Amino acid sequence: MTLLSVENLHVTFDTEAGVVEAVRGVSFALGRERLGIVGESGSGKTQTGRAVLRLIRPPGRIRADRMVFDGQDLMAAGERDMRALRGRRIAMVMQDPKYSLNPVMRVGHQLMEGLRQRDGLSRRDAHAKAVEALAAVQIRDPARVMEAWPHELSGGMGQRVMIAMMLIPNPDLLIADEPTSALDVTVQAEVLSILDNLVRTRGMGLIFISHDLRLVARFCDRVLVMFKGRIVEELPARNLxxxxxxxxxxxxxxxxxxxxxxxxxxxLDRTADWAR
Amino acid sequence: MALIEIDDLSVTFAARHREVQAVRNVSLAVDARESFGLVGESGSGKSTILRAICGLAPISGGTIRIAGQPVPTRRGPGFSRRVQMVFQDPYASLHPRHTIDRTLSEPLAIHGLPDTDARVVRALTDVGLPPAFRFRFPHQLSGGQRQRVAIARALMLEPEILLLDEPTSALDASVQAETLNLLNRLRAERGLTFLMVSHDLAVIDHMCDRILVMQHGAAVEELPREALAKAQMKTDYARSLFAASADRLLGA
Incomplete structure (x- = not known):
């Protein structure tokens, strides 16, 4: 079953130096599977992920022939509809915990904020659920991390906190933008097995954006390779x-x-014919 | 005598309500012109060792000697001419409002070295950047170009020792290859000594002669490069680290 289908997606930015096309005609369909998008910085993989959530701010513009999530037309949806989808049904884990966590709020407070506001849980229940979420991403000492400030966490810990936060509302689709590039191999393996487990048990769809080809080959079902805003190759991950x-x-x-x-x-030879 | 000698080093941070011992009784020795790698997961204390050498982390025990001399408590100009560090994140380690020219000439001004112009141009050429980049700001550079500037900055005072804290983990694979090639070329040309931190065993294997595996702030196992490829590690932890990197083996 198709969870998300995207046809001919364009993301353009009007800059002083002219129009920059970050994404040029990307099409793909996603079921309840793990789709990898790989490419270098500037290949448009992050903008593709953000465009699905319509998180492109002016002067950026999104254009697509079709972008449908679970029967809902994302191109026609109003801002209120999008807000209802974001976080709850489509969640996104950003790349850098340093810039994505609120630096002046304790970790526990940030984890509980959504639970209290969105789900209306009591302080005590929210606290318990937040600790549980931290434990689910293999954080050794959740009580300490709840009390910590973001700057007191290592990159790997911060990344796991963000994953915990995104998984609390049980989304149908998770867009993970380089979720493990700040982590080392052993922790990376743990975080991937957490994500893998969620895809299998909850039937969640996953868009896994990464520059790490080996990781994507091992972890995803299908891979899109992007270069300069276009998909240059699509293949089963095991054949990557x-x-x-x-x-x-x-x-x-x-x-x-x-x-x-x-x-x-x-x-890498960037002067070859294919690179033009 | 080794160029860098670390004996029984401990680093303790005072956190709220408790003390966190980030490095516990670690000893290591790096010979001149050697490249030594520190590997381990986040929080294993590998970067903290580099920071302790530079005086950026509170040392609570043990000694650090450079060429036989204990490092002074206030590191001072003599130290910075011998030892320089390249940080992980090229987006955070360059001053956003200083031009590349200012970033590169500042160490020269502090140390009263002559020929600023010529040295800045040579430094940029050495790391493979056009001299016109002098007048750019960091935000006008890509991540790989910024890391080249960070390496150029570290080499301005012509140090013998470079401390490399995950110098390529923020970079794309293709840019990582270029940066590693650059570091290896500079080491060969200038006879540099590297103490390098990475979580990527393939990068460490490519760059380093000897490797120290760390976990929870303590040294687990030291092994020569040859032993890594042959999977001849003695401890379970080093083996598990190796197993998690199986896709990085030659032929995988």
Missing amino acids: MQAQHPYTRGLLDCLPRIGGPRTPLPA
Whole structure:
């Protein structure tokens, strides 16, 4: 069943230097699966994720032939309808906990804010639920983290706090923008298994935006490779390592490998025909 | 004698209601021209060791010696001419309202070094940036270009030791490759000593001769590069770290 379908999505920004097209004609459909979007910075992967939530502010503009979430036309929805969807049905985990958590609010307070306001829980229930959410993302000492300020957390802890916060309302679709790039491999594996579990048990759809090809190959079902605002290749994640497009190949080949040679790593050739 | 010697180092932060020991009795030695890697998960204390060397973290026990001399409590200009640090986040480590020219010439002014213009131009050329970048602000640069500026800044005083705190983890794979190549070239050309922190075992393997695995602020296991690729680790924790990086192996 299709949860989200996007046809011919464009995101453009009017700047002093002219019109910048961040996303140029992206189309995809998502069921209850894990869809990976990979590409370098500036490839338009983040803007694609934000456009689904219509989180592009002027001077940015979104244009699409069709963008439908669970039968609801996102292009025609009013701001009030969008607000009802955001967080509750479609949640987004942002890239950087440093900029996405409120720096002058204790972590516990931030986690409980939604529970108190949106779900009308009592202080005590909200506290219990927040602690539970922190424990669910494998935070060792939830009581301490509840009392902490965001600047007292490491990047990995901050990222897990944000994931906990997004998962509390039980969304149908989670857009995760580089959710694990601030984490190290062991914690990354834990966070991915948490996300994986949610996709399987709750039937949640997941859009996983990342620059890490190996991670996406291992974790997702299907992958879109983006370059300069376009999808250059779409393939099943398990075949990503055998990708054919020269851009995808270039991204794979420039990664260092354990036990690999100490010679300079091959750089990506940006002058080739495909890059124009 | 090793160039960097750390003996029984402990770092303790005073948090609300309790003390947090970020580094517990860690010892390590890095030879001149060697590249030494620290790996471990977030909060394992690997970055704190680098910060402690620079005097940016409260040392509660142990000693740090550079070329046999204990580091002075106030690090001072002599220290900054020997040891420089490159931080993880190029978006946060450059002054947003200073031009690249000002960022690069400030250390020269502080240390009273001559030929500012020529040195700034040479520093930019060395890290592969056009000299015209002098007059730009950090926001006019990409992440990879900013990290190149951060490396250029660290090299302005021609130090022997570079402390690298996750220098490429904020960068794209292709830009990471370029930055790692740049660091390796500079190390070969200038005979630099690296003490590098990363959570990516493949990056550490590519860059470092010896590796110290850390967990919860303590040293778990030290191993040479060859042992990593052959999976010859002795402790369970190092093995689990290796297992989690299985997709980064050659041929994977």
